[in-house]
Amino acid sequence: MKIAIVGAGFTGLSAAYVLSRRKHQITIFEKEATVGGLASGFKHKEWQWTIEKHYHHWFTNDSFAINLIKELKLSQKLFFPPSVTSIFYGNKIYPFNSPNDVITFSPLSVKDRLRTGAMLLYLKLLPPSLALNMENETASNWLKKHFGEKAFQILWQPLLIGKFGKFADQVNMAWFWARIKKRTPKLGYLEGGYHQLLERMLEEIKAHGGEIKFNTPYTSDLDRSFDKIIFTAPSFAFIKTYPSLPDPYKRRIASIPHLHALNLLLITEKKLLKKDYWLNINDRKFPFIALVTHTNLVDKKYYAGKNLTWVGNYLPPGHPFLKMSKEELFAIYQPFLQKINSNFNDKLQTINCELFLGPFAQPVFFTGYAKLKPDFRTPLRKVILANIDMVYPWDRGTNYAIELGFKAAGEAEGFPSAD
Numbered sequence: 178m179k180i181a182i183v184g185a186g187f188t189g190l191s192a193a194y195v196l197s198r199r200k201h202q203i204t205i206f207e208k209e210a211t212v213g214g215l216a217s218g219f220k221h222k223e224w225q226w227t228i229e230k231h232y233h234h235w236f237t238n239d240s241f242a243i244n245l246i247k248e249l250k251l252s253q254k255l256f257f258p259p260s261v262t263s264i265f266y267g268n269k270i271y272p273f274n275s276p277n278d279v280i281t282f283s284p285l286s287v288k289d290r291l292r293t294g295a296m297l298l299y300l301k302l303l304p305p306s307l308a309l310n311m312e313n314e315t316a317s318n319w320l321k322k323h324f325g326e327k328a329f330q331i332l333w334q335p336l337l338i339g340k341f342g343k344f345a346d347q348v349n350m351a352w353f354w355a356r357i358k359k360r361t362p363k364l365g366y367l368e369g370g371y372h373q374l375l376e377r378m379l380e381e382i383k384a385h386g387g388e389i390k391f392n393t394p395y396t397s398d399l400d401r402s403f404d405k406i407i408f409t410a411p412s413f414a415f416i417k418t419y420p421s422l423p424d425p426y427k428r429r430i431a432s433i434p435h436l437h438a439l440n441l442l443l444i445t446e447k448k449l450l451k452k453d454y455w456l457n458i459n460d461r462k463f464p465f466i467a468l469v470t471h472t473n474l475v476d477k478k479y480y481a482g483k484n485l486t487w488v489g490n491y492l493p494p495g496h497p498f499l500k501m502s503k504e505e506l507f508a509i510y511q512p513f514l515q516k517i518n519s520n521f522n523d524k525l526q527t528i529n530c531e532l533f534l535g536p537f538a539q540p541v542f543f544t545g546y547a548k549l550k551p552d553f554r555t556p557l558r559k560v561i562l563a564n565i566d567m568v569y570p571w572d573r574g575t576n577y578a579i580e581l582g583f584k585a586a587g588e589a590e591g592f593p594s595a596d
């Protein structure tokens with residue numbers, strides 16, 4: 178079959194990888210100049226490794242990603258270094274990696290700490306078959322009820338508000354459960370960056386006769402040249418590409434709100450965070466939700482000895498930060514960075530920063546999302562949708578994008594062919 182793949186992120190490349198090996202004629206359309214979508218990377222010329230525009234790591238249970246890495250003979254490049262996850266609360270940093278960290282988390286009473294530990298263990302052990310029922314309850318309600326008001330206010334509410342803003346009270350508990358269930362103590366990375374895997378996939382696709390058109394947004398008039406189209410770009414782009422889709426369908430997929438990811442990457446001479454890789458900011462007076470120091474996971478020697486820290490945010494469409502320059506944003510963030518590290522002074526320590534926007538990066542999963550979730554099948558006979566809104570209840574990640582791409586490939590082969 179002649180198959181068009183829209184989008185060269187992990188989903189699109191995974192579908193193309195499978196289908197090109199099965200002798201289909203593949204053309205990938207990518208509106209940007211590079212592969213990778215939300216996981217795409219960049220590199221300063223003096224760096225040895227590429228870094229993602231938005232922080233990325235794998236969990237040890239990301240089996241689709243790890244198996245693909247093996248299949249592409251990149252296993253020797255995959256590594257799981259030690260890393261520290263912490264919480265910033267009440268102007269202090271608390272490690273939050275292990276049961277011991279929970280038990281010694283002093284902002285909570287001993288009783289609340291024990292209860293938190295027990296509830297985290299419960300969520301970890303709860304099987305998916307039972308956890309999926311939790312999608313009918315909001316995370317806020319469930320967490321308040323089971324962790325207690327105080328633990329909810331200190332640990333979870335700031336994160337829900339930080340990430341989902343006005344939707345914080347509507348996110349369902351199945352999604353929250355999946356975040357706890359999936360997390361592993363060790364976090365992995367690929368020597369050279371995620372770009373290595375993306376490039377290997379593209380090489381394989383090309384070796385099997387596939388082609389890629391960069392800087393080429395897909396348009397519906399191209400449909401006539403293909404037997405199947407696998408559309409992996411966001412639902413917003415899907416509706417825009419196919420304005421003739423039936424209204425009820427358009428309304429349904431347009432009713433899933435999305436947040437944009439906005440990451441300011443600080444490239445500094447000195448360390449902003451001493452040892453923490455991931456620092457959740459549990460103080461909603463701060464204008465960002467996390468600091469992620471890549472070079473506390475990966476040796477800074479690969480980046481010409483510089484320290485790389487993302488200042489992370491998720492923002493709704495129309496938020497004023499989305500229109501700001503990196504300098505304007507840095508000026509807003511800087512006093513808060515100084516609250517975390519009093520030595521952090523822009524002139525002394527920030528060498529450079531880069532600003533990245535990941536559009537439609539986080540769908541909001543309301544209660545009862547399973548009914549709203551888009552399907553591979555669309556009202557258009559030849560067109561399959563396979564995008565981030567379908568990764569549920571698991572938190573969107575490259576592992577699930579790879580799985581989704583593989584499944585979409587199977588779906589394409591099972592579809593009736595074009596006339």
Ligand SMILES: Cc1cc2nc3c(=O)[nH]c(=O)nc-3n(C[C@H](O)[C@H](O)[C@H](O)COP(=O)(O)OP(=O)(O)OC[C@H]3O[C@@H](n4cnc5c(N)ncnc54)[C@H](O)[C@@H]3O)c2cc1C
Pocket residue numbers: 183184185186187188189206207208209212213214215216231232233234235393394395409410411414418438440535538563564565573574575576578
């Ligand atoms: C801040 C942040 C942190 C993350 N952290 C992690 C992590 O630690 N680990 C992890 O595994 N995952 C992480 N992820 C998630 C991961 O990046 C995504 O789940 C994954 O990359 C999604 O891949 P995709 O192919 O489905 O979508 P995308 O990457 O969005 O790819 C869609 C592609 O379609 C293209 N496109 C859009 N419109 C058109 C059009 N009209 N025509 C042609 N092309 C078009 C886009 O340019 C893009 O390349 C993170 C994401 C973000 C934003």
